[in-house]
Amino acid sequence: MCMRSQVTYAIVDGHLIQPDYMEPGKTLSERRWQSSFSEEGYLDIARVLRRIQRGGVHSNIKGEVWEFLLGCYDPKSTFNERTQLREKRRLEYEKVKSKCQEMEKRVGSGRIVVAPIITEDGQPIVNPSSNGANSGEEVKSNEVDSSIPENRNDSINLDKEVIQWKLTLHQIDRSLLYYESSENQARLWDVLAVYSWIDRDIGYCQGMSDLCSPIILLIENEADAFWCFERLMRRVRGNFKCTSNTIGVWAQLTLLSSVIKILDPKLHEHIVNLDGGEYLFAFRMLMVLFRREFSFVDALYLWELIWSMEYNPHLFTIYEANASPNRNQDKSQNEDLMKYGKFERKCLKSGQKDQQANMSIFLVASILKAKNKRLLLEAKGLDDLVKMLNGITGELDAKKACNEALKLHVKYLNKLSKTSDLDRTLDYSTLVIYIKKHRDEGNGEKLFSIR
């Protein structure tokens, strides 16, 4: 189990160097990737998925492959069409970025905001900590500067959305483990600042930088990186969506709870007895896709495995139409199922309609399964549980975890189909109670219209 953490890897000049655990013959190589395109540029996605699901993507091509996995581009498009789309998106990004620049000069300047710049009622804050020097806990690069005072007249007409946006700018996480360059930092900050402006329903939420920073490293062009991150956020933004007393990821935690209850009733009962029935201990895993539980390079490997297994060939079209993936309608008749990832294929075959079901839930299940004995024997309180699960960093093997997750998913689907109608009704009623509870609090609709 510990093999991965001993693997050597390196990031040189801001570039990721192929870790040597990648197995030739299993990993999607650059050559195989190139040869998977037709002359016009159509991509044989089934062939590519087969490889990625077996051994990930070579680091030279991770960025461009991720763009497809995350639905930025349609495999059924030509090189030309994609070039045009890319150009169009770059312009679009520049436009939004300029708008952000108008509101806050530091966007796009190579400098970042490190301290609050505005109060909740819209008054600019001139920070005494502006020069940042020696503050230690604040500043790592001499490019950082928050000393430019805002023009006071600007604040008078600031509307709520702008204030809300400005309020979070300094919270953008600046720690970029493994690659510290002020240029990358500023790019990351810009992308997150712009994202939190275009997705104002959510804004900036801590954890987003965990999701964004690998993309900044892999995709050199900032606009391209932005859109790739934006597509990633479409998958997970529901988790970040908040109301005054709940947060979107709750829906996933609820599903996790019912999955474990079905797969491992004994462990579920133990967890409930430890007062952990809300499964909050899995919060971080679901929010930042195991970024903190796996080493940096392993997390990238894990992500591409997840996305290839969850791949749906209609992603691009769905996102372009600004719709949410829907398992009820997206498979046309006689469609080649090999164009779907293993996980998604299973969902379709079994007729599982639950839009919340994803690999992450079953990955948590696989981690719990691996720890099952220890948890049952040694966890005597919620603190032990959190401690055991927070302490797994570096212990996990991405591929094993994914394979185990797929197995558990199949097991879950089988058990579900065997469950009597009565039981299913019971499970359904718990969900209804849950939805009602939130609806009563005025959050139901919002919470469940996320995806």
Next chain:
Amino acid sequence: MAHRVDHEYDYLFKIVLIGDSGVGKSNILSRFTRNEFSLDSKSTIGVEFATKTLQIEAKTVKAQIWDTAGQERYRAITSAYYRGAVGALLVYDITKKQTFDNVQRWLRELRDHADSNIVIMMAGNKSDLTHLRAVSENDGQEFAEKEGLSFLETSALESHNVEKAFQTVLTEIYHIINKKALAAQEAARNSGPPGQGTTIHVVDSSDAGSSKSSCCSS
């Protein structure tokens, strides 16, 4: 919080670390429990956790400290972790006025979700950054007195007052528990035979160590 019998300690106290994001909560925790400090620690997602065992008046006390995410939107989650906490370290950053202004909000949060007897210590962190100070020690002190909180300025970076802050909270909790134990004894003596509707846990002072008490609420 689960009561448990364990021979490693006499008491187990749950403490929550709260305050705005970026004030240094995680570094206070790592300084206290592992004597470590990181200049670029990552933001806490949800909740993290550490323990440290220390001596308080000849008793072994295990402090179980829950470090929570500071960003406003995570409060829906973190408040769930207040359950069972007997102490709180409420942290602000002396170089950022706003984090001090928000202390009031965090107190409300505690009142809404935590035990009403919770012992609160307010800590003005980053006291090493004197040239960037935006909140005077006096303002901190005054506010603490008004709200009935203990108060210290701390520096996780320089390891200043961190240990003392925890020690103070834990000692105060210990005293409250002792007092409760005595009061309970007293009550038991005066209330005659049981069965009047109130449950009283009697702890003999000579045997306090075996009570493994972990909570100061009744």
